[in-house]
Amino acid sequence: MFVSDIHLNNFRNYKSFDLCFSDGVTVLYGKNGLGKTNILEAVFLTVIGKSFRNSKDADLIRYGEQEFNINLSIKEDITENISIKYEKNREKYIKVNGFYLRKMGHLMGNVIAVIFSPEDLQLITEGPAERRKFMDIAISQLYPSYYFDLLQYNKIIAQKNSLLKNIKFQNSASNRAMIDLWNDQLSEAGSKIIYKRYEFINEICKIASEKNKIISGKETLKMQYDSGTFTLEEMGDVDFTNKEEICRKMKMYLLQKMDKEIEREAAYIGPHRDDIIFKLEENDIKRFGSQGQKRTAVLSLKMSELELLKKKTGRKPIFLLDDVLSELDINRQRALINELTNIQTLITCTHIEETIKGISSFKAIELEKLIEKNPLQ
Numbered sequence: 385m386f387v388s389d390i391h392l393n394n395f396r397n398y399k400s401f402d403l404c405f406s407d408g409v410t411v412l413y414g415k416n417g418l419g420k421t422n423i424l425e426a427v428f429l430t431v432i433g434k435s436f437r438n439s440k441d442a443d444l445i446r447y448g449e450q451e452f453n454i455n456l457s458i459k460e461d462i463t464e465n466i467s468i469k470y471e472k473n474r475e476k477y478i479k480v481n482g483f484y485l486r487k488m489g490h491l492m493g494n495v496i497a498v499i500f501s502p503e504d505l506q507l508i509t510e511g512p513a514e515r516r517k518f519m520d521i522a523i524s525q526l527y528p529s530y531y532f533d534l535l536q537y538n539k540i541i542a543q544k545n546s547l548l549k550n551i552k553f554q555n556s557a558s559n560r561a562m563i564d565l566w567n568d569q570l571s572e573a574g575s576k577i578i579y580k581r582y583e584f585i586n587e588i589c590k591i592a593s594e595k596n597k598i599i600s601g602k603e604t605l606k607m608q609y610d611s612g613t614f615t616l617e618e619m620g621d622v623d624f625t626n627k628e629e630i631c632r633k634m635k636m637y638l639l640q641k642m643d644k645e646i647e648r649e650a651a652y653i654g655p656h657r658d659d660i661i662f663k664l665e666e667n668d669i670k671r672f673g674s675q676g677q678k679r680t681a682v683l684s685l686k687m688s689e690l691e692l693l694k695k696k697t698g699r700k701p702i703f704l705l706d707d708v709l710s711e712l713d714i715n716r717q718r719a720l721i722n723e724l725t726n727i728q729t730l731i732t733c734t735h736i737e738e739t740i741k742g743i744s745s746f747k748a749i750e751l752e753k754l755i756e757k758n759p760l761q
């Protein structure tokens with residue numbers, strides 16, 4: 385698939401802006417603060433329905449305006465039109481081929497893409513929420529129903545948490561029965577999440593460890609599922625390829641740990657506490673890895689996400705590279721460029737790197753000139 389046209393209206397620094405793309409590699413270049421990342425942000429908004437930069441919808445509206453609109457045409461076997469409109473203090477309206485989507489989750493799987501930006505280093509350096517976000521975006525694109533499972537799970541966790549807060553140390557039989565009811569639902573919903581995350585980590589790890597070895601010339605990347613439901617010891621006792629078993633064991637451990645949850649007034653057991661441990665050979669990268677080793681691991685991971693999406697969906701995802709080339713050495717740049725065969729890739733940068741010039745065919749767009757040509761800009 386490839387993005388063929390994009391129209392932005394009052395989105396970030398763009399008042400009214402049109403841009404056409406062709407398949408293959410396009411390089412959008414220009415000085416800092418021009419609006420290059422904003423364009424990739426708009427494209428990725430049609431993938432997950434929100435900003436990859438964790439910005440609020442209201443922040444995406446051009447200063448002083450009341451709403452933004454994004455219209456995107458995607459060519460695959462047919463042309464698909466996706467439009468997103470957001471008015472201040474209202475909900476977001478999403479249309480696919482002219483039809484409103486009743487739920488945001490229905491957007492998943494329409495446009496599939498991988499974005500790689502310098503902030504992705506946070507995947508290794510920051511807390512577990514970053515790694516859960518990475519898994520959730522990737523798995524939702526692979527299996528759109530996962531997005532709904534996640535919503536359902538989060539809803540139950542919120543309700544269970546509010547119950548735990550309200551009962552305030554009253555460890556009575558009736559309170560325990562109520563929590564037990566929530567735990568039943570939590571295990572049902574949670575086991576679906578755990579099952580898919582475990583599968584995803586195993587699959588992506590196989591690809592990423594090889595890629596990391598090729599790029600670094602030596603080191604094998606290992607990824608380990610760090611469950612928020614089961615301790616390391618308990619994990620050895622669970623068959624993660626069996627959803628029913630995960631559900632049963634989750635229920636059992638939730639029951640065993642109910643007193644602690646009542647004491648802490650919080651639901652602290654479940655996939656909302658999941659994490660991934662990244663290791664180079666046997667050493668935790670977060671603790672022991674150099675900056676370059678962390679960067680290589682993230683690069684391997686992003687390339688693997690792209691490969692997994694291709695393999696599992698049989699489709700061609702869009703690859704968005706936001707200002708990452710300048711941060712990589714020549715070998716790493718080449719490894720990345722080698723991945724770009726046969727897929728649409730939108731690259732942003734301040735200047736065109738030598739490695740880009742080595743690509744057999746690419747289109748370069750000087751954003752400043754284009755902005756000048758847009759009369760309403």
Ligand SMILES: Nc1ncnc2c1ncn2[C@@H]1O[C@H](COP(=O)(O)OP(=O)(O)OP(=O)(O)O)[C@@H](O)[C@H]1O
Pocket residue numbers: 395396397398414415416417418419420421422423443444445446447707734
């Ligand atoms: N809501 C908004 N309304 C108007 N302008 C905005 C809004 N949000 C961000 N901007 C502007 O967008 C510009 C930044 O755009 P963007 O991050 O795309 O730049 P960039 O070209 O990627 O720059 P860099 O090369 O530094 O990464 C800034 O000038 C900023 O002031």
Ligand SMILES: [Mg+2]
Pocket residue numbers: 420421422706707732
């Ligand atoms: Mg940028």
